[in-house]
Amino acid sequence: MSPLLQQLSEALAETVETAGASVARVEGRDRLPATGLVWSADGVIVAAQHTLERPEVRVGLPDGRAVPARVVGRDPGVDLAVLKAEASDLRPALWAEPEALRVGALVLALGRPGARVLATLGVLSALDDGWRTPQGGFVDRFLQTDAVMFPGFSGGPLVDADGRVTGLTSSGLVSGQNLALPLATVRATVEALLAHGRVRRGYLGVGAQPVRLPESLRAAAGQDTGLLLMNVEPDGPAGRSGLLLGDTLVTLNGQPVRSLESLLAALGGDLVGRRVPARLVRGGQVRELAVLVGERSE
Amino acid sequence: MTILQQLSQAMAAVTAQARRSLVQLTNGQRGGWPAGQGSGILWSPDGLIITNAHVVQRRALTATLPDGRELPARLLAHDAARDIAALQVDAAGLPAIALGDSRALRPGDWVAAVGHPFGVAGAATAGVVIGSGPDLPEQARGGEWIAVNLRLRPGNSGGPLVDAGGRLVGVNTLMTGPEAGGAVPVHVVQQFMHEKIGR
Numbered sequence: 001m002s003p004l005l006q007q008l009s010e011a012l013a014e015t016v017e018t019a020g021a022s023v024a025r026v027e028g029r030d031r032l033p034a035t036g037l038v039w040s041a042d043g044v045i046v047a048a049q050h051t052l053e054r055p056e057v058r059v060g061l062p063d064g065r066a067v068p069a070r071v072v073g074r075d076p077g078v079d080l081a082v083l084k085a086e087a088s089d090l091r092p093a094l095w096a097e098p099e100a101l102r103v104g105a106l107v108l109a110l111g112r113p114g115a116r117v118l119a120t121l122g123v124l125s126a127l128d129d130g131w132r133t134p135q136g137g138f139v140d141r142f143l144q145t146d147a148v149m150f151p152g153f154s155g156g157p158l159v160d161a162d163g164r165v166t167g168l169t170s171s172g173l174v175s176g177q178n179l180a181l182p183l184a185t186v187r188a189t190v191e192a193l194l195a196h197g198r199v200r201r202g203y204l205g206v207g208a209q210p211v212r213l214p215e216s217l218r219a220a221a222g223q224d225t226g227l228l229l230m231n232v233e234p235d236g237p238a239g240r241s242g243l244l245l246g247d248t249l250v251t252l253n254g255q256p257v258r259s260l261e262s263l264l265a266a267l268g269g270d271l272v273g274r275r276v277p278a279r280l281v282r283g284g285q286v287r288e289l290a291v292l293v294g295e296r297s298e
Numbered sequence: 299m300t301i302l303q304q305l306s307q308a309m310a311a312v313t314a315q316a317r318r319s320l321v322q323l324t325n326g327q328r329g330g331w332p333a334g335q336g337s338g339i340l341w342s343p344d345g346l347i348i349t350n351a352h353v354v355q356r357r358a359l360t361a362t363l364p365d366g367r368e369l370p371a372r373l374l375a376h377d378a379a380r381d382i383a384a385l386q387v388d389a390a391g392l393p394a395i396a397l398g399d400s401r402a403l404r405p406g407d408w409v410a411a412v413g414h415p416f417g418v419a420g421a422a423t424a425g426v427v428i429g430s431g432p433d434l435p436e437q438a439r440g441g442e443w444i445a446v447n448l449r450l451r452p453g454n455s456g457g458p459l460v461d462a463g464g465r466l467v468g469v470n471t472l473m474t475g476p477e478a479g480g481a482v483p484v485h486v487v488q489q490f491m492h493e494k495i496g497r
Contacts, residue, residue: 002308004301009408009462012426016406032435108406108426118429119405120447120478148447148477150428151435 012121016108019163020117022093023110025060026069026083026155028052033060035111035156036083037093037168039190043085046186048154049074050172052081059085060112073193077137077201078185079172082193093157095183096164098141103127106161107145109169109178113152122147124158124166125178133173136201136264140184143167149178192269202267203296204243205236210259211248213281220286221279225258226250237294241278248281252291267293308462309410313422315464316412319395320420320457321347322362323354323371323385337413337457338371338385339466340364341491343392347385348487349456350471351376354383361387375494380441381471381482382490395458398465400483403444405429411448411470411481413457423449430483443480444468450479 026036026047034051036059038044045059052071059069069085101124109120128142145158149171157165158180167180192199208227218224226248232239243249249257253276255266271293278291299307321338336353338361340346347361354373361371371385403409410424425448428434434445446459450473459468459481468481491497 002304002311004304005308005312005408005462008305009406012406012408013404014406017404020405113435114429114433116429116431116433117405118434118445119426120428121406121426148428148475150445150447150478 012108015159015161015163016110016117016119019093019108019157019159019165020110020112021062021091023062023112023117023156024085025112025114026051027058027060028054030054032152033113034152034154035113037155037157037165038090039082040092041088041090043069043087043090044072044190044194045069045083045085046155046168046190047081047083048170048172049076049079049081050170051154057083059083060115061085061087061090062112062117064115073197073199075137075189075193075199077135077199078133078139078181078189079135079170080168080181080186080189082190093165094163096160096162096166098183101127101143101166107147107158107166109145109147109149109153109156109158111150111153111156118150118153120148120150132261132265138265139181141182143180143182145169145178145180147178200269200272201296202269202271203236203294204238204267204291205233205294206238206243207231208249208260208263213248213250214284217281217284217286221250221281223250223256223258226281227257227260227263237292241291242289243278243280243291244282246282249278250281250286251279252276309424312460312462312464313410313412313424316395316410316458316460317420318364318393320364320412322414322419323349323359323456324362325357325359335414335417335453336455337453337470339456339458339469340392340394341384342394343390345387345389345392346495347371347387348469349383349385350469350482351378351381351383353456354385359385361385363387363389364393375490377490377494380486380490382469382487384491384495395466396464397484397488398461398463398467400430400444400467400485403427403430403461403467408462409446409448409459409467411446411450411454411457411459413454413470415451415453417453425449425477428478442483442486444483445474446479446481447477448479449477454479
């Protein structure tokens with residue numbers, strides 16, 4: 001029998017074992033536990049937000065210890081939560097260089113819903129630009145795999161042939177799709193949650209729907225569609241800045257606003273508390289108005 | 299030869315070897331495709347065959363050996379909880395499968411299964427071990443199992459799961475998802491044989 005296949009088998013098992021040293025069990029719900037990834041040696045663990053259903057959380061460490069953990073914060077927009085486990089000597093996951101990722105490359109999906117790490121094998125199926133989740137969060141890069149998401153794998157890593165993490169998987173991002181979060185998104189969320197306990201998002205306090213602009217105004221507005229304000233909270237950021245029911249928002253801070261999704265994309269956390277220009281159509285004319293952006297509460 | 303060609307040949311060789319010890323089990327109802335079909339494993343040269351208890355269901359079976367012979371198979375022992383059954387055919391000099399070490403399996407280890415999924419004779423599927431032991435997620439039954447990341451279908455039941463060396467590590471038992479299934483570890487089969495058959 002050829003030793004090559006046995007070498008392949010051993011290399012796969014070694015990769016799982018090595019990467020599994022940074023994969024923890026996350027006990028945050030009554031049914032099957034889920035998985036978390038060690039972010040730093042001092043006990044910071046990243047998990048899938050949807051797997052934390054109760055306030056008390058325990059973490060099963062790769063060395064077999066089970067310790068209590070505090071929920072530092074959650075970002076439902078990208079289905080991430082940051083936990084602080086009572087442990088100090090953990091092995092942080094090694095992440096792959098984002099430039100090294102290639103479609104078709106071998107990946108293993110890891111999880112630890114029980115005592116030991118589990119693995120499935122597949123390839124990186126798709127790699128594309130940033131996208132917005134149905135929950136309104138922005139993900140810096142689209143990562144998809146055909147590796148099976150075994151029960152309890154959410155919050156676990158997708159690792160490459162070097163055992164380095166290429167993404168954090170969650171079945172809660174888009175149901176029925178095996179998607180993963182890239183390093184940039186995980187890092188930004190972890191840093192925001194550690195610093196503020198929450199991820200800041202801009203807020204206007206409006207209800208709106210996309211409409212086509214009158215043909216005569218398209219050139220002046222610089223685009224064909226905008227967002228018609230159907231509702232403006234009187235004491236909300238938009239209301240206090242002078243936006244009115246019936247206005248059609250065209251751009252915010254220079255970014256085109258053609259759909260609710262593009263408005264959410266324009267309302268990044270960096271705009272909170274800032275006065276930014278809004279272009280809108282009111283009474284058949286294109287106008288500019290300064291809007292003081294508020295912060296969305298969870 | 300490129301490494302991919304070498305790997306491909308090695309996978310085909312392991313599969314061919316597993317198929318030499320693969321038995322087809324039918325309940326005698328001809329034409330009822332694919333009703334009553336399952337797989338079995340040649341355990342010893344003198345005609346012992348291992349399969350799942352749920353394949354046998356205490357009925358008289360016909361075993362089609364790898365050389366094409368069709369022989370009546372007599373039920374020797376049966377354990378529904380561990381889903382193992384032992385059958386006997388009157389034959390000698392059969393190509394018994396080599397046994398591997400299911401306790402040494404690790405997540406990520408390469409494995410292949412052969413069987414008769416939906417009646418397709420001797421079909422192969424390959425993948426990796428997800429994990430093994432008594433504490434796998436969503437495992438309704440007790441006992442020890444191997445979770446595998448490959449494509450098991452009705453008719454794979456009772457067939458061999460082999461490792462990268464072509465040795466038997468499990469008896470394929472059920473599908474738990476489109477690309478995941480479960481197998482009875484070979485050391486559990488060995489315990490069963492020791493208890494029930496005395497060998």
